[in-house]
Amino acid sequence: MKSRRTFLQHLTMSAGILPLALSQTGILQAMPKPYISQVPDGPVLKVALMGLGSYADRVAKAMQDCKRAKITGLISGTPSKLESWGAEYNVPENSRYNYENFDAIKDNPEIDAVYIITPNAQHHGQCLRVAAAGKHVICEKPMSINAKEGREMVEACEKAGVKLLIGYRMHFEANTLNAVRMRKEGELGDIRFFQGLSGFRIGDPNQWRLDKDLAGGGAMMDIGIYAINGARYMVGEEPIWVTAQEVKTDPVKFKEGVDETITFQMGFPSGAIASCLSTYNMNYLDKFFLNGEKGFVEMQPSTGYGPIKAKSHEGDITKPHVTHQTTQMDQMAAIIHDDMEPEIPVDGQEGLKDMKIIDAIMLAVSSGNKVKLDLV
Amino acid sequence: MKSRRTFLQHLTMSAGILPLALSQTGILQAMPKPYISQVPDGPVLKVALMGLGSYADRVAKAMQDCKRAKITGLISGTPSKLESWGAEYNVPENSRYNYENFDAIKDNPEIDAVYIITPNAQHHGQCLRVAAAGKHVICEKPMSINAKEGREMVEACEKAGVKLLIGYRMHFEANTLNAVRMRKEGELGDIRFFQGLSGFRIGDPNQWRLDKDLAGGGAMMDIGIYAINGARYMVGEEPIWVTAQEVKTDPVKFKEGVDETITFQMGFPSGAIASCLSTYNMNYLDKFFLNGEKGFVEMQPSTGYGPIKAKSHEGDITKPHVTHQTTQMDQMAAIIHDDMEPEIPVDGQEGLKDMKIIDAIMLAVSSGNKVKLDLV
Numbered sequence: 001m002k003s004r005r006t007f008l009q010h011l012t013m014s015a016g017i018l019p020l021a022l023s024q025t026g027i028l029q030a031m032p033k034p035y036i037s038q039v040p041d042g043p044v045l046k047v048a049l050m051g052l053g054s055y056a057d058r059v060a061k062a063m064q065d066c067k068r069a070k071i072t073g074l075i076s077g078t079p080s081k082l083e084s085w086g087a088e089y090n091v092p093e094n095s096r097y098n099y100e101n102f103d104a105i106k107d108n109p110e111i112d113a114v115y116i117i118t119p120n121a122q123h124h125g126q127c128l129r130v131a132a133a134g135k136h137v138i139c140e141k142p143m144s145i146n147a148k149e150g151r152e153m154v155e156a157c158e159k160a161g162v163k164l165l166i167g168y169r170m171h172f173e174a175n176t177l178n179a180v181r182m183r184k185e186g187e188l189g190d191i192r193f194f195q196g197l198s199g200f201r202i203g204d205p206n207q208w209r210l211d212k213d214l215a216g217g218g219a220m221m222d223i224g225i226y227a228i229n230g231a232r233y234m235v236g237e238e239p240i241w242v243t244a245q246e247v248k249t250d251p252v253k254f255k256e257g258v259d260e261t262i263t264f265q266m267g268f269p270s271g272a273i274a275s276c277l278s279t280y281n282m283n284y285l286d287k288f289f290l291n292g293e294k295g296f297v298e299m300q301p302s303t304g305y306g307p308i309k310a311k312s313h314e315g316d317i318t319k320p321h322v323t324h325q326t327t328q329m330d331q332m333a334a335i336i337h338d339d340m341e342p343e344i345p346v347d348g349q350e351g352l353k354d355m356k357i358i359d360a361i362m363l364a365v366s367s368g369n370k371v372k373l374d375l376v
Numbered sequence: 377m378k379s380r381r382t383f384l385q386h387l388t389m390s391a392g393i394l395p396l397a398l399s400q401t402g403i404l405q406a407m408p409k410p411y412i413s414q415v416p417d418g419p420v421l422k423v424a425l426m427g428l429g430s431y432a433d434r435v436a437k438a439m440q441d442c443k444r445a446k447i448t449g450l451i452s453g454t455p456s457k458l459e460s461w462g463a464e465y466n467v468p469e470n471s472r473y474n475y476e477n478f479d480a481i482k483d484n485p486e487i488d489a490v491y492i493i494t495p496n497a498q499h500h501g502q503c504l505r506v507a508a509a510g511k512h513v514i515c516e517k518p519m520s521i522n523a524k525e526g527r528e529m530v531e532a533c534e535k536a537g538v539k540l541l542i543g544y545r546m547h548f549e550a551n552t553l554n555a556v557r558m559r560k561e562g563e564l565g566d567i568r569f570f571q572g573l574s575g576f577r578i579g580d581p582n583q584w585r586l587d588k589d590l591a592g593g594g595a596m597m598d599i600g601i602y603a604i605n606g607a608r609y610m611v612g613e614e615p616i617w618v619t620a621q622e623v624k625t626d627p628v629k630f631k632e633g634v635d636e637t638i639t640f641q642m643g644f645p646s647g648a649i650a651s652c653l654s655t656y657n658m659n660y661l662d663k664f665f666l667n668g669e670k671g672f673v674e675m676q677p678s679t680g681y682g683p684i685k686a687k688s689h690e691g692d693i694t695k696p697h698v699t700h701q702t703t704q705m706d707q708m709a710a711i712i713h714d715d716m717e718p719e720i721p722v723d724g725q726e727g728l729k730d731m732k733i734i735d736a737i738m739l740a741v742s743s744g745n746k747v748k749l750d751l752v
Contacts, residue, residue, distance in 0.1 A: 192625070192637070192658045195573070201669075245619055245746070249568070249647035261568070263641050263651045271625035275639045275651055282568045284672040284689060293577075296660040313660060368746050370621070 039068055040340075045333035047138070048073025048095070048111045050102070050126060051118035052081045055140065058305070059117065060089060062325035068333035073111040075102045106133035113138055113336060115167070119214035120221055124149040131160040136336050140167040142225050142358065143351035145216025150355040154348035163336050166351035168229065169328040171344040174319035175308040176233070179290060179297040180344065182312065183236055188292030191272045194235050195289040196227030198303065199261075199279030205253045210280075218258035220358055224278025226303040227288075228357050231266055231274040233344045234290045234297075238375040239266035239274070242357060244364040249281060264361050415444055416716075421709035423514070424449025424471070424487045426478070426502060427494035428457045431516065434681070435493065436465060438701035444709035449487040451478045482509035489514055489712060491543070495590035496597055500525040507536040512712050516543040518601050518734065519727035521592025526731040530724035539712050542727035544605060545704040547720040550695035551684040552609070555666060555673040556720065558688070559612055564668030567648045570611050571665040572603030574679065575637075575655030581629045586656075594634035596734055600654025602679040603664075604733050607642055607650040609720045610666045610673075614751040615642035615650070618733060620740040625657060640737050 047069055049056050063069055073095040076082050082096040095110055105111050113136035116126050124144045130137045137157055143166050144150040157164035170176045182188055199219060208214040209222055232238060244264035254260035261279040268274070277285065288302035295313035302308060307321035334340040344350075353375045360371040423445055425432050439445055449471040452458050458472040471486050481487050489512035492502050500520045506513045513533055519542050520526040533540035546552045558564055575595060584590040585598055608614060620640035630636035637655040644650070653661065664678035671689035678684060683697035710716040720726075729751045736747040 190625075192655075193653065195571075195653075197571070243619065243621055245641050245643065245649065247643060247647045247649050249566075261647075261649065263649055265621050265639050265641075267621065267623060271623050271637075273621065273623050273637065273639055275653060277569065277571075277651060279568075282667050282669075284667055291658055291660055293658075370744050 039330040039334050040338065042068060042334060043337050045069045045329070045336055046072035046110055046112040047329070048075055048097075048105060048114045048135075049085075050075040050114050050116045050130075051122075052076040052078070052085055053117065056115075056117040059115065059325045059329070060085070062323045063329050065323065065326045066330050066333075068337075069329035073097070073105065073108065073114070075099070075105075075114070103129055103133055105130070105135055111135055113163075113332075116140060117167075119208045119211075120216045121145050121214050124153055127153045127164070128156045131156045131162050131164075134160060134162060136163045136165070138165045138167060138332060139351070141229075141351065142216070142221045142355060143348065144355055145221065147352060147355040147359045150348070150352040154352055157348060164348035164351075165332055165335060165346050166348065167328070168344070168346045168350070169324040170226070170230070170303050171233070171342060171346050172327040172331045173308060173324055174322065175299060175310040175317075177343055178317065178319055179288075179299065179310065180233055180236070182295075182297060183234065183290065183292070187295055187312075188290065188297065189294030191235050191237075191268075191270065191290065191292045193272060193289075193291040194231045194274040194276075195287070195291075196230045196234075196274065196276040196302070197285040197287045198223045198225075198227040198230075199277060199282050199285045201283050202253075202280040210253065210255070210258055212255065212257040215258065217358075217362075218254055218260060219280040220259050220262055220278045220361060223280070224259075224262060224264075224276070224361075225354055225358065227264075227274075227276035227278060228266075228361075229354050230288050230303065231276060232353065234288060235268055235272050235274065237268040237270060237272065238353065239268055239357065239373055241267045241370050241372050242360045242364050243370045244361045246365045254280065259365075262361065262365060264364070266357070415706040415710055416714065418444060418710060419713050421445045421705070421712055422448035422486055422488045423705070424451055424473075424481060424490045424511075425461075426451040426490050426492045426506075427498075428452040428454070428461055429493065432491075432493040435491065435701045435705070436461070438699045439705050441699065441702045442706050442709075444713075445705035449473070449481065449484065449490070451475070451481075451490070479505055479509050481506070481511055487511055489539075489708075492516060493543075495584045495587075496592045497521050497590050500529055503529045503540070504532045507532045507538050507540075510536060510538060512539045512541070514541045514543060514708060515727070517605075517727065518592070518597045518731060519724065520731055521597065523728060523731040523735045526724070526728040530728055533724060540724035540727075541708055541711060541722050542724065543704070544720070544722045544726070545700040546602070546606070546679050547609070547718060547722050548703040548707045549684060549700055550698065551675060551686040551693075553719055554693065554695055555664075555675065555686065556609055556612070558671075558673060559610065559666065559668070563671055563688075564666065564673065565670030567611050567613075567644075567646065567666065567668045569648060569665075569667040570607045570650040570652075571663070571667075572606045572610075572650065572652040572678070573661040573663045574599045574601075574603040574606075575653060575658050575661045577659050578656040586629065586631070586634055588631065588633040591634065593734075593738075594630055594636060595656035596635050596638055596654045596737060599656070600635075600638060600640075600652070600737075601730055601734065603640075603650075603652035603654060604642075604737075605730050606664050606679065607652060608729070610664060611644055611648050611650065613644040613646060613648065614729065615644055615733065615749055617643045617746050617748050618736045618740050619746045620737045622741045630656065635741075638737065638741060640740070642733070 071089045075097045114130045115138040266274040287300040364371045447465045451473045490506045491514040624636045642650040663676040740747045
């Protein structure tokens with residue numbers, strides 16, 4: 001057992017704020033809603049959620065614990081959802097919109113930013129409209145369905161003078177940040193290898209994620225992107241080439257243009273190499289492994305919603321869990337309102353790099369060739 | 377704590393023979409030299425060891441616990457080694473040879489087989505000479521430095537009417553066999569993915585393993601071959617294509633023709649895919665991961681000399697450790713003398729498949745293309 005002091009120090013160091021109360025018997029008890037995210041005081045970010053599906057539901061629930069972010073608007077094509085969500089989250093009728101009329105947020109001072117949580121192929125057009133309305137954009141990953149669209153989104157937001165952030169929740173997660181810190185501080189020595197196994201067996205064959213027109217692709221857009229993005233922040237370099245191989249065992253469920261399983265590799269300037277898997281047809285994955293000259297960090301789960309588990313050459317290094325989307329939205333409030341610079345970028349340029357890599361992976365699959373990249 | 381009965385049953389099931397004695401106090405005690413390998417009674421295989429380096433030393437020590445294999449001859453270019461080993465293992469002077477005169481084993485009834493444990497590039501010529509002398513050949517992996525040589529070795533042994541076995545010790549290891557059994561019995565469902573991370577940071581830059589003329593290559597020949605071979609027995613199919621990517625961070629230590637780090641992928645007829653790493657420049661590897669529709673097996677260490685650790689979707693499934701080379705040599709005695717068929721082949725054709733894959737990987741690296749394979 002750790003001593004109380006050590007435990008407190010650990011929490012304090014890893015989280016900055018103490019989510020615990022000492023009972024009279026001296027036993028530590030968690031408070032009902034532990035809040036651990038380090039976020040400076042400041043104005044609250046007033047957020048409209050666009051696309052009230054299952055992930056928006058997760059975000060909305062997580063935001064109830066936010067200190068600096070609040071749901072103040074709703075955008076949906078389903079009137080009954082606007083009503084039920086409006087009631088649940090106290091969003092008045094004049095801050096509820098549909099996809100025809102949401103440009104009117106322009107004149108709504110109760111909305112600072114829109115979090116776009118719609119099917120991938122819709123992000124581009126919706127982002128352009130939100131930017132034109134003069135509101136900041138938080139866009140769920142993937143930011144778009146290709147780099148061309150992503151570039152246009154970055155340009156539109158720059159032109160409109162609004163911020164564009166991508167919903168990279170792992171960039172604020174304690175275990176992820178600790179691994180990046182260890183790498184930066186040299187605890188792993190020179191980085192040699194990254195492995196990212198990202199995937200799951202997808203259920204309902206009729207969902208939008210398996211519809212090329214809505215998803216813009218398959219597993220790579222949705223889950224493979226975690227391995228791409230993870231490789232970049234874990235290795236700490238931008239890849240200079242990719243190779244990729246596709247297999248499809250179920251062409252009925254995974255139709256033309258919807259990738260089931262792709263293995264891909266990325267080379268980095270230092271000579272480090274990443275070996276990754278993206279799949280919609282396997283469980284028991286969600287693993288990152290960063291291997292350096294002097295040590296390693298392994299995370300499994302590495303990007304799931306639940307607690308992340310981490311170990312290194314020195315043993316278990318798991319940090320306490322905080323709901324990722326709670327931390328994300330508080331931090332994004334500070335990025336938008338205070339111009340805070342996050343440890344790992346979440347801006348449009350960051351999202352665009354991942355889209356360029358996805359484009360390159362798809363070209364590598366179709367051509368069979370190594371595809372060079374210039375992301376810096 | 378498990379009950380005694382359960383523990384005994386477990387050992388009995390996993391090993392067949394009980395290496396334990398019950399003390400008077402009822403506490404289980406391991407006997408000094410536990411012997412667990414299941415091997416039928418039969419004549420002893422009289423083995424000459426060729427090449428008295430560090431791995432031969434490991435084999436010789438392990439053979440002291442063998443029931444059916446015995447060191448009866450020695451072949452070395454170093455007279456002092458012949459003397460010291462001869463004394464240690466009771467090999468009389470007339471069964472000690474050098475590389476000039478070892479063809480005379482032909483007339484030595486005290487030698488049934490020669491275990492070739494010399495640098496890779498020498499295996500081919502030595503194998504042909506042993507076969508010509510009418511003795512069975514056990515050849516350390518890689519069997520040769522390319523498929524052409526391997527094929528000639530298979531043909532020479534067939535022509536001479538002797539057996540050719542490759543030193544694949546993992547093919548007799550309890551955890552490996554258990555994983556293969558689980559896959560065969562459908563416990564993992566359809567196999568989707570295999571990952572093999574094989575490598576270590578090699579020390580002394582002047583050793584033969586880093587000399588292209590003696591090693592025939594670099595990490596792939598020596599350690600990457602475990603991932604190749606492992607992919608085949610774990611997936612239970614023969615690959616139909618390979619792709620591969622090489623990086624070299626230390627061209628001084630790893631000279632032209634000596635590969636440092638290669639990632640490679642193999643596709644199988646079922647749609648399963650293997651993603652592998654071969655390296656002489658990283659630690660913290662030695663990991664196999666076999667992922668199926670219904671479950672997985674992970675082994676780490678997966679091919680090291682020490683105890684193998686295994687877990688599955690159901691938890692820890694590690695089997696007791698027995699020195700690999702002890703089991704290997706006993707089993708090889710049964711293969712040679714009793715025509716026993718091992719669960720996973722170790723014959724020349726098995727070795728030749730791995731050499732064909734190594735040739736294909738090297739072609740994939742140099743050409744940048746996917747290379748098709750026809751091994752069946």
